Amino acid sequence: xxxxxxxxxxxxxxxxxxxxxxxxxxxxxxxxxxxxxxxxxxxxxxxxxxxxxxxxxxxxxxxxxxxxxxxxxxxxxxxxxxxxxxxxxxxxxxxxxxxxxxxxxxxxxxxxxxxxxxxxxxxxxxxxxxxxxxxxxxxxxxxxxxxxxxxxxxxxxxxxxxxxxxxxxxxxxxxxxxxxxxxxxxxxxxxxxxxxxxxxxxxxxxxxxxxxxxxxxxxxxxxxxxxxxxxxxxxxxxxxxxxxxxxxxxxxxxxxxxxxxxxxxxxxxxxxxxxxxxxxxxxxxxxxxxxxxxxxxxxxxx
Amino acid sequence: xxxxxxxxxxxxxxxxxxxxxxxxxxxxxxxxxxxxxxxxxxxxxxxxxxxxxxxxxxxxxxxxxxxxxxxxxxxxxxxxxxxxxxxxxxxxxxxxxxxxxxxxxxxxxxxxxxxxxxxxxxxxxxxxxxxxxxxxxxxxxxxxxxxxxxxxxxxxxxxxxxxxxxxxxxxxxxxxxxxxxxxxxxxxxxxxxxxxxxxxxxxxxxxxxxxxxxxxxxxxxxxxxxxxxxxxxxxxxxx
Numbered sequence: 243x244x245x246x247x248x249x250x251x252x253x254x255x256x257x258x259x260x261x262x263x264x265x266x267x268x269x270x271x272x273x274x275x276x277x278x279x280x281x282x283x284x285x286x287x288x289x290x291x292x293x294x295x296x297x298x299x300x301x302x303x304x305x306x307x308x309x310x311x312x313x314x315x316x317x318x319x320x321x322x323x324x325x326x327x328x329x330x331x332x333x334x335x336x337x338x339x340x341x342x343x344x345x346x347x348x349x350x351x352x353x354x355x356x357x358x359x360x361x362x363x364x365x366x367x368x369x370x371x372x373x374x375x376x377x378x379x380x381x382x383x384x385x386x387x388x389x390x391x392x393x394x395x396x397x398x399x400x401x402x403x404x405x406x407x408x409x410x411x412x413x414x415x416x417x418x419x420x421x422x423x424x425x426x427x428x429x430x431x432x433x434x435x436x437x438x439x440x441x442x443x444x445x446x447x448x449x450x451x452x453x454x455x456x457x458x459x460x461x462x463x464x465x466x467x468x469x470x471x472x473x474x475x476x477x478x479x480x481x482x483x484x485x486x487x488x489x490x491x492x493x494x495x496x497x498x499x500x501x502x503x504x505x506x507x508x509x510x511x512x513x514x515x516x517x518x519x520x521x522x523x524x525x526x527x528x529x530x531x532x533x534x535x536x537x538x539x540x541x542x543x544x
Numbered sequence: 545x546x547x548x549x550x551x552x553x554x555x556x557x558x559x560x561x562x563x564x565x566x567x568x569x570x571x572x573x574x575x576x577x578x579x580x581x582x583x584x585x586x587x588x589x590x591x592x593x594x595x596x597x598x599x600x601x602x603x604x605x606x607x608x609x610x611x612x613x614x615x616x617x618x619x620x621x622x623x624x625x626x627x628x629x630x631x632x633x634x635x636x637x638x639x640x641x642x643x644x645x646x647x648x649x650x651x652x653x654x655x656x657x658x659x660x661x662x663x664x665x666x667x668x669x670x671x672x673x674x675x676x677x678x679x680x681x682x683x684x685x686x687x688x689x690x691x692x693x694x695x696x697x698x699x700x701x702x703x704x705x706x707x708x709x710x711x712x713x714x715x716x717x718x719x720x721x722x723x724x725x726x727x728x729x730x731x732x733x734x735x736x737x738x739x740x741x742x743x744x745x746x747x748x749x750x751x752x753x754x755x756x757x758x759x760x761x762x763x764x765x766x767x768x769x770x771x772x773x774x775x776x777x778x779x780x781x782x783x
Binding site: 297301341345348349360442443445446447448450451452454455458459462463466467469470471473474479 | 562563566569570573577580581584585591594595598599602603604607610611614615618619622623700701702703704707708711712715716
């Protein structure tokens, strides 16, 4: 019921604006770069459950331990038996432990982006002085760094152990450096794929399943086809099929350029020419992941 | 014991929007691969058994089971909307049973049917391999759906634990520690498949009687305990 009120206050001197003491902010404004750095460090901490509940620390820490324990055992064996070489190459370690890495990406990529979508906090981020590119790069860099920590830590354990076991310094340092380059590429690749898949769904559960499906099924499909192509004696096909799953892509790059033994069936990795294609595809995938994420966050919300 | 409304809601939660695409992508990939393998290698019984056993039964069925089983109840508990369902005069075991039926149906449709088609494409059901692996996928669907539905009511990280079971326990430990194979849904379903197929291409480490008993026991126990869990469900706050 709209009742016509008479004009509350007659015009004149009686109307005035009260000063109730609001003050404008005159402290330092930290700006865009600071916001981007904060988002990066918070996402990186979040990827290991730091600053979150105890329950959400369990899984990433458990996976981290599972990654490092085999390295520690290998070092112990190498020291005890006075071996001349580590039982496993630096570059091979991540390939062998790929199930753990996949599980880590699958559990932490949705944690990083899906919750922002589900609780509709993305618009709040963009009400700060950050742009789409800042959000995407901060999240991408944070997950890639977290993965690098996960994959490089066991290599460090191996390296320190190898030096303690008095293995050849130059040889070990070269292997360690090659391993670091390889896991850096792997981290960027896996983080990109994980984030692209996870940013599509606000449901954490579906995100996890979708990421693991992309990583596992592509590897399963590629290794099945490779095994069959190897039986058919078409080793050329083995190499080209390897382009279609992330882990075989990394395997191909490192066996072409980083002196690694290939894990492909038949043991013949790509040569230099094919290796260039591998590198290009890997870099293209990373760029594509970044581009897709930028497109995904052009429009905020779902 | 079966509530059509709950079933309809669960179907919508599982297949609505883009989720059917995730579920549909895996079987599609299996079909593409089997066509490629047939073109590359021709019809070969051993290859067929490798593809169906390694890719379809060992990877695809568990992943679809995880998505369907935990997806039937997990998201609802996660976002708290399950209270609206629980406050209706429907028995909690009925809710679980209905969701189980839906999860089993979805898993079967998206895993057993493509397995059959892939088997037919690969070698035209020579030595009954296609049918054997389809039966295995059907049997495994029931057990996986029940186990992962239980996980969905027990833990907020049901998907991760489900995947750890399917990928780490069955694939990794199963290939390293022979004893772990006795406790694997995959091997139990292979035991049933072994009975169906004629040849020696489909083998299992578990005898048929043991496998049948274990399959039935796991399914029934998981469903019963999931019902109990739902009866005393406490809604967790946001972590």
